[in-house]
Amino acid sequence: MATTLMQGADAITEAAINVGCRFFSGYPMLPFTPLLESMAKQMGKRGGVCMNASSEIEAVNMALGAAAGGARAGTGSCGQGIALMQEAIAEAAMNEVPFVVFNMARGQQDYFQCTRGGGWGDYRTITLAPKDVIEAVEHTQLLFHLADTYRAPVILYGDYLVADTFMSVDPAAQDFGPVPDKDWALDGTRGGTGASRLIWSWDIGKSGRPGLQPDGQWKKVADKFDAVAATEARHETFMADDARYLVVSWGTTSPFVDYVVEELRADGVAIGAFRPITLWPFPEDALRAATEDAEAVFTYEINAGQMLDDVRLSVTDRHKVKALGGVSVDYSGMRQGELLSVGAIRSALTAAIAAHEAARS
Amino acid sequence: MTLTPLATDHPPEVASEKVAPFAPPLQLTEEHHLCPGCGHPVAWRLLMEVLSELGIENRAIEVVGHGCYTGIAAMADIDAIQVLHGRAPAVATGLKRVQPEAVVMTVQGDGDMATEGLHEILHAAARGENITAIMLNNGVFGDTGGQMTATTVLGQRTKTSLEGREPANHGFPIPLADLIGTIEGAAYVARGAVNNAGSIAQTKKFLARAFETQMARAGFSFVEVLTMCPTGWIIPTASGPDYVAGTFEKTFPVRQIKSALG
Amino acid sequence: MNVLTRGAVVIDVERCKGCELCIPACRPGVLAMSEDVNAQGARYPLLFAGCTACRACREVCPDFVFEVYRFEEPQMIDDGAGTTDDGAPSVEDGGA
Numbered sequence: 113m114a115t116t117l118m119q120g121a122d123a124i125t126e127a128a129i130n131v132g133c134r135f136f137s138g139y140p141m142l143p144f145t146p147l148l149e150s151m152a153k154q155m156g157k158r159g160g161v162c163m164n165a166s167s168e169i170e171a172v173n174m175a176l177g178a179a180a181g182g183a184r185a186g187t188g189s190c191g192q193g194i195a196l197m198q199e200a201i202a203e204a205a206m207n208e209v210p211f212v213v214f215n216m217a218r219g220q221q222d223y224f225q226c227t228r229g230g231g232w233g234d235y236r237t238i239t240l241a242p243k244d245v246i247e248a249v250e251h252t253q254l255l256f257h258l259a260d261t262y263r264a265p266v267i268l269y270g271d272y273l274v275a276d277t278f279m280s281v282d283p284a285a286q287d288f289g290p291v292p293d294k295d296w297a298l299d300g301t302r303g304g305t306g307a308s309r310l311i312w313s314w315d316i317g318k319s320g321r322p323g324l325q326p327d328g329q330w331k332k333v334a335d336k337f338d339a340v341a342a343t344e345a346r347h348e349t350f351m352a353d354d355a356r357y358l359v360v361s362w363g364t365t366s367p368f369v370d371y372v373v374e375e376l377r378a379d380g381v382a383i384g385a386f387r388p389i390t391l392w393p394f395p396e397d398a399l400r401a402a403t404e405d406a407e408a409v410f411t412y413e414i415n416a417g418q419m420l421d422d423v424r425l426s427v428t429d430r431h432k433v434k435a436l437g438g439v440s441v442d443y444s445g446m447r448q449g450e451l452l453s454v455g456a457i458r459s460a461l462t463a464a465i466a467a468h469e470a471a472r473s
Numbered sequence: 474m475t476l477t478p479l480a481t482d483h484p485p486e487v488a489s490e491k492v493a494p495f496a497p498p499l500q501l502t503e504e505h506h507l508c509p510g511c512g513h514p515v516a517w518r519l520l521m522e523v524l525s526e527l528g529i530e531n532r533a534i535e536v537v538g539h540g541c542y543t544g545i546a547a548m549a550d551i552d553a554i555q556v557l558h559g560r561a562p563a564v565a566t567g568l569k570r571v572q573p574e575a576v577v578m579t580v581q582g583d584g585d586m587a588t589e590g591l592h593e594i595l596h597a598a599a600r601g602e603n604i605t606a607i608m609l610n611n612g613v614f615g616d617t618g619g620q621m622t623a624t625t626v627l628g629q630r631t632k633t634s635l636e637g638r639e640p641a642n643h644g645f646p647i648p649l650a651d652l653i654g655t656i657e658g659a660a661y662v663a664r665g666a667v668n669n670a671g672s673i674a675q676t677k678k679f680l681a682r683a684f685e686t687q688m689a690r691a692g693f694s695f696v697e698v699l700t701m702c703p704t705g706w707i708i709p710t711a712s713g714p715d716y717v718a719g720t721f722e723k724t725f726p727v728r729q730i731k732s733a734l735g
Numbered sequence: 736m737n738v739l740t741r742g743a744v745v746i747d748v749e750r751c752k753g754c755e756l757c758i759p760a761c762r763p764g765v766l767a768m769s770e771d772v773n774a775q776g777a778r779y780p781l782l783f784a785g786c787t788a789c790r791a792c793r794e795v796c797p798d799f800v801f802e803v804y805r806f807e808e809p810q811m812i813d814d815g816a817g818t819t820d821d822g823a824p825s826v827e828d829g830g831a
Contacts, residue, residue, distance in 0.1 A: 135571055161570045165563070166596040173560040173593070177536070177567025180554050181575075185567065203557055298568065300575035303530035303551035304499060312555035316547050319501035477815025478781035481746040485804050493793045493803040495747065503747070503799035509754035509777070514797040670760055670791035711755040714795075 115280040120245040120270070121146035124214065125154050126283035127252040128186055133212075134160035135178035135185040137171040141193045142446060143272035144216040148188075168196040172213070176204050179211040180311055182297030184256050188214030188268075191222040195230065201265050202231020206313035206333055208296070210259035210266070212252070213237075217271040219441045219448040221363060223418035226267045227392045234334035238262070238344060239391040241269040241363040245279035247389075253286050260291035262340055269391060272447055273364040340393060347395035349402060351377055352384030357465060358406045360386045360399070360423050361413065365437070365452060369412055372457045381465065388419070396426035403427045408468045412437040412457060414448050434468075436460040497521040499530055499550045506544070510710035512700025512717075513542045515667040516609050516676070520580070521549055523680045529688070532576045536565040538585035541616045542609050545580055559590025562597035565604045576687055578605040583624040584614040587649045591623065594649070601658030601692040605683045608649060608697045612721065613705035623647045626724045630707055648725055650697040660692030660733035664725060666699035668714035672727065679729060691733045699725060737811040742788025745802040746780060753777030757792040757801070766792060784814035 118126065124147060128136070136155055138148040148164070155162035161178075165171035168189050175187035189197065194215050204211065215226065226239040238258050242248040251268055259266045302308045310318050317323030324332060350370045352358060361369040366387045373385045386402050388395050403409050409432050411420045417435040424430040437460070440451035450456055484491070496503050499521040507513055524530045530551055537546040539558045546553040552575075556564045561579035569577040579586075586594050586608045594606060613631055614620040621631040621638060624646045628637040638646075650664040661683050665676025676698055683694035699721050701713030708716055751773060757780050758766050765785040768778045780792070780800070788805035 135567060137567065163566070163570070167592060169560065170563045170593055170596065173557065173563035174567035174570075176556075177554075177564035177569075178571045179567070180564065181534075181568045181571040183571040185571075199557055200560070207554075298534050298552040298554060298575075299572050300532045300534045300552050300577075303524070303533045305531070306550060308550045308552050310546055310553050310555070312546060312553075314555070316555075318550070319547050475815060476783050477813070478783060479743065479812070481744055481782050482748070484745055484802075485743045485806065487810060488807040489742065489804040490807065491802065492742070492788055492805045493790045493801070495793075495799045495802050500799075503750060505798075507797065509752035509797070510756055511797050514799070515795065518799070667795075670789075670794045673794045710753075711758075714756060714759075 115282045117278055117280050118283070119146070119278050120248060120274045120276060121150045123245050123249050123281045123283055124252050124270070125150040127249040128256070129154060129158045129160065130283055130285040131184070131253045131256050133184045133186050133256060135175065135183045136160070137163040137165045137174040137187050139165050139168045139171050139189065139193060141189050143218060143275045144188050144190050144193065144214065146275050147214055147216055168193040169200065172197040172200040175211045176200055176209055179209045180298055182294045182299065185211040186214060187211065188216060191215060191217045191220065191225055194225060198230035201237060202229065202233055202235055203313055204265040205231070205235030205237065206233050206330065207311050208263040208333070209311065210263050212255045212259055213265060213267045215267055215269050216275045217269065218446045219272070219414065220439070221365065221413050221415045221418065223362070223391060223413070223415065226269055227394070227422070233330060236337040236340070236392050237265060237267045238340060238393070239267040239269050240389060241391050242274060243364060243366045243387065245274055245277055246281050248274045249281045249283050250286065254288060257288040257291060258344065262336065269363055271364055344390060345393040345395040345398065346389035347398045348387045348389055350385040350387070352386060352402055354382060355384030356382040356407045357410065358384050358386055358403055359410045359412055359461065360419070361411065362388050362391065362419055365412060365414055368452060368454055368457055371454050372461060375458065376461065383461070391419070394422045394426065396422070399423065399426040400428060407432065408464070409433045410461065410464055411435050412460065414440050414452055434464055436464060498525055501548055501550050505548065507541055508704045510701055510703045510713045511541065512611065512667045512702070512713070513609055515673060516698045516700055517542065517545045517548065519673065519677045519680055520607065523677060523684060524551065527681060527684055529576045529684065532574060534568060534572070534575045534577050536561040536568065536577065536579045538579070538581035539616070540582035540585055542580060542582055558585050559593055561585070562590065562593040562604070562606055566597055566600070566602050569602060569604050576684060578607060580607050580609070583608060583610040583612060584622045587623040587647055595656070598653050598656045598659045598693045598695065601660070603687050603690050603692065605687050605694040605696070609700050610697050610725065611700045611702035611705060612646070613702055615702050615705045619705040624649065626721060631705065646724055650695065650725070650730055653695050654730040658693050659695060659731065661686035661694035662730040664697040664699070664727050664730065666717055666722065666727050668699070668701060668717035682732060682734070686734055689734060697725070699727065736814055736816055738784035738814045739809055740784050740786055740806070740812040741809045742786045742803060742805040744782055744786065744792060744804070746782065747800050748779045749773050749775070750798050751777055751779040751800045752798055753779065754797065756795045756797070760791045760795040762789050762791055763787050784812040
């Protein structure tokens with residue numbers, strides 16, 4: 113395996129193009145902007161198109177159009193811009209047009225936005241949250257595969273750490289297996305043949321060839337996501353065997369947590385870490401199993417407690433879940449503040465464990 | 474004194490040539506739910522006729538907005554995608570960029586294009602995207618029961634301008650074709666109407682030239698079509714054509730505005 | 736009286752919604768609305784002698800009601816009125 117030192121935005125770009133992404137559209141907004149700039153530099157050279165859109169709404173609809181034409185397409189922003197894209201993401205979920213949304217988030221972990229969805233209807237967005245640039249490369253390619261497999265918009269939850277950090281990566285195309293033919297994509301060639309295609313979230317169908325109609329289509333989409341939930345959850349544990357305490361975290365927070373877990377283990381604390389890799393589908397069965405014998409479950413997030421809800425829903429006894437971390441941004445409002453540091457995490461965990469021990473005795 | 478009506482339930486018994494079918498070949502059905510006197514179906518028909526006559530039905534993709542006219546997506550035997558209100562020019566851009574040989578068009582109403590989607594249409598025109606954008610302009614949100622849009626004319630009564638649109642409260646209508654005509658990326662711009670046989674024939678030519686502009690990759694093409702909406706205008710059905718000529722066209726003059734191909 | 740007639744239309748009576756846009760559009764003025772109504776409850780156009788196959792009716796109709804034919808040879812068609820000495824019969828009287 114040949115690795116190159118690359119900045120995250122460039123690594124993601126290379127990884128995407130290597131699995132056939134040929135359209136990218138975006139509106140500048142930090143920390144997503146380096147990804148847009150990287151795509152602008154590379155796409156044209158590799159036979160693709162990068163559009164500097166005039167709004168996030170325009171960007172996501174351009175990606176939807178490119179994807180409707182059968183191309184592997186991507187778009188993105190940070191959470192604030194993803195907020196504008198919610199209608200189009202829901203529309204793509206309901207009319208089953210696949211593309212990858214790159215959320216390069218600011219100093220806040222917007223778990224709710226990608227798992228609860230801000231659009232309308234019964235849809236979910238498969239969301240992968242890499243812990244570092246190496247995982248972001250793998251997830252980028254896996255997401256194009258999942259999008260095409262399930263005909264749905266999907267999300268990479270990155271952030272400024274992923275976008276800006278340099279790591280040694282291998283962005284060569286990984287093979288995740290075959291994807292279904294895009295027998296729904298539009299190229300215009302079926303006009304006048306009686307077999308012309310129609311993409312519509314209401315699935316009305318062409319006159320004489322009715323589709324499922326709204327009720328049928330929306331039930332089909334809801335059922336599809338139930339099926340995805342049963343098969344696509346991913347997670348990782350670290351030093352979690354025989355752990356009395358389990359810390360659950362996600363995304364770029366996790367390497368910091370893992371570092372502290374390793375330190376505490378060396379100090380004799382029976383602590384382990386659990387990390388959902390898919391925010392949706394959340395690995396609830398794996399988390400329930402991992403927490404069954406734990407005395408306490410701590411979440412550490414850079415927000416006021418969002419993944420916390422799904423952790424409480426997953427563990428058998430929700431009362432053993434305690435939320436740590438919190439809102440923490442720097443002076444610019446763009447980057448994480450003091451709570452994303454091994455010192456802060458260690459303090460929070462030792463205090464929480466001490467409180468737990470005191471309550472027990 | 475009584476004239477005798479002729480039988481019209483079968484073709485003539487004498488030798489004759491059919492000079493106009495009920496509907497063009499690309500039209501899958503003649504049934505639709507639009508109001509009596511609505512101008513949209515005439516515009517639909519012209520579009521389908523032009524695509525066949527130019528021989529581009531097997532390259533055509535239509536990107537259809539939200540309004541009474543949305544039914545064209547199901548009625549026309551061409552590839553189509555129905556999209557979010559206002560966003561058709563953005564979707565059409567993505568489609569055309571990855572399928573450059575396709576002839577990509579948008580079909581939107583004034584509520585969709587000039588109101589919700591003003592941003593998208595102006596930027597697509599500025600970028601000179603090789604798409605053909607078509608606005609069916611009846612100055613009202615017909616599908617939602619008759620509210621004001623960006624092209625409702627002064628004095629026009631709607632559910633949200635009950636005494637008639639007036640500048641102090643509601644501002645002024647946007648003459649979109651004229652506005653787009655000022656944008657350098659726009660290579661073909663015209664405004665037509667479908668209120669009489671003459672304007673219908675002229676609008677058909679405008680549509681053909683717009684598609685020819687796209688086929689020549691000369692830039693963005695745009696045709697605004699004034700259509701009747703007697704229901705939304707709260708006027709007798711048969712008065713629709715006169716309302717277009719006597720009221721609408723005063724604000725939205727019908728003519729070819731710009732043509733890069735000459 | 737016999738009227739020079741160059742063509743004819745087929746009218747899908749049941750599809751008509753009674754909007755009446757065809758009436759003023761007809762250049763020779765050979766269409767008039769019926770008194771009867773179709774199954775939708777709409778009056779529909781009747782054709783009288785004198786059609787020129789100009790297709791204007793079909794062009795303006797929003798409901799695809801008309802199919803237009805041009806005769807290879809123009810026909811003289813009896814319009815059902817006698818000759819009169821108070822002016823040519825008008826189509827507005829038709830169907831009365």
